Amino acid sequence: MDILLVGSGGREHALAWKMRQSPLVDRLFCAPGNPGIARVAECVPDVKADDAEGLARLARELKVGLVVVGPEAALASGLADHLNAAGIPCFGPSAKAAQLETSKAFSKAFLERHEIPTANYGVYDRVADAKEALSVFRPPYVIKADGLAAGKGVAISPDRHDAEAEIERMLGGRFGSAGSRVVIEEFMEGEEGSLFALCDGQRAVLFGGAQDHKRAYDGDLGPNTGGMGAYSPAPVFDQELVLAADRKIVQPTLKAMAAEGAPYKGVLYAGLMATADGPKVVEFNARFGDPECQVLMMRMAGDIVPYLLACARGDVSRLPAPEFKPQTVICVVMAAKGYPDSPLEGSIIRGADQDFGPHVQVFHAGTKKRDDGTLVAAGGRVLSVCAEGDDIAEARERAYAAIRKIDWPGGFNRTDIGWRALDRD
Structure with missing residues (x-):
């Protein structure tokens, strides 16, 4: 089988490295790729990850049997929809399903609508309204840009003065259209981790957990980033927590998305807080995390390709639970x-x-x-x-x-x- 991988980051290099080991893969292409990926795949640098039409055309020209989508920008642009219309299996959700990541306001409303545990919140598009809403919350204040901001659109402000300044920055254009609305959330006490599930639209296979480090500097200081490091397994994910998260969060999310006409295919990344009341959703991502993907690909003992293909084709029921090395x-x-x-x-x-x-x-x-x-x-x-x-x-x-x-x-x-x-x- 020939496969096209979309993206150019560390996550995509890890996916390419892992897929290249599969006996099922004949030719592996990557658009746009990077110098590291070029050592294990044929890169097509002229087609960018957010060019849905160009990528769909490339997939048709290459006659690939599977497209694996790495970054969120490709999903937001509707790449999976273009590929599905062309009859090309795609590992990645539709633009409608990807709203679980691409709009925090959508995600929070979805969680509230289906009584999936998460923090209390409010959504605001005016500075005055957002500042006034701070009275409802207690410090530290969690303020998020609604749209995609490359992992940098979250601020945890220790006091009201800092929170008001952050609101002004976000709604004032710091993240462009991604910050045209802000979500203010209740601060959750606990330890955060990331749980992954491979989904076919109806069913999910749990795919391990990891813990990342968002802050730029030692001691968890400095601004939020896309992630400065990760490790797996994460001790916070004991069996009890994983089972609770699967029962209360992953399975209800899949069921509800299908019921709302947006069946979810691909990897569901559930950022969870282990609170005294059990796991709660911090955020959803519609793709593998970066750098979490890197540690998961190194830990996985078997072939990743059958899982990616089964998700894209809509049936993971015949696959065993993925095996991971004990290291x-x-x-x-x-x-x-x-x-x-x-x-x-x-x-x-x-x-x-x-x-x-x-x-x-x-x-x-x-x-x-x-x-x-x-x-x-x-x-x-x-x-x-x-x-x-x-x-x-x-x-x-x-x-x-x-x-x-x-x-x-x-x-x-x-x-x-x-x-x-x-x-x-």
């Missing part, structure tokens, strides 16, 4: 200095593609090659350095040892990825 995998993101606000582009990276041994993989994200073959930074999050170990401590040591071998003065990374898991030991 822990950690991912440390190396980002360009200035990220997330103004990342420095063009700095030279040396040593990223060396052989780090059997327990380490380095996935490219925001990279490109100059004409002379020099690898340079071309985005905010640039490299995902992943390592496995018998426990979190061993995995972490291997990841940071690999980072020390990469020569990139223009980058930075957190040095405390995995601290929650280490604190449990």
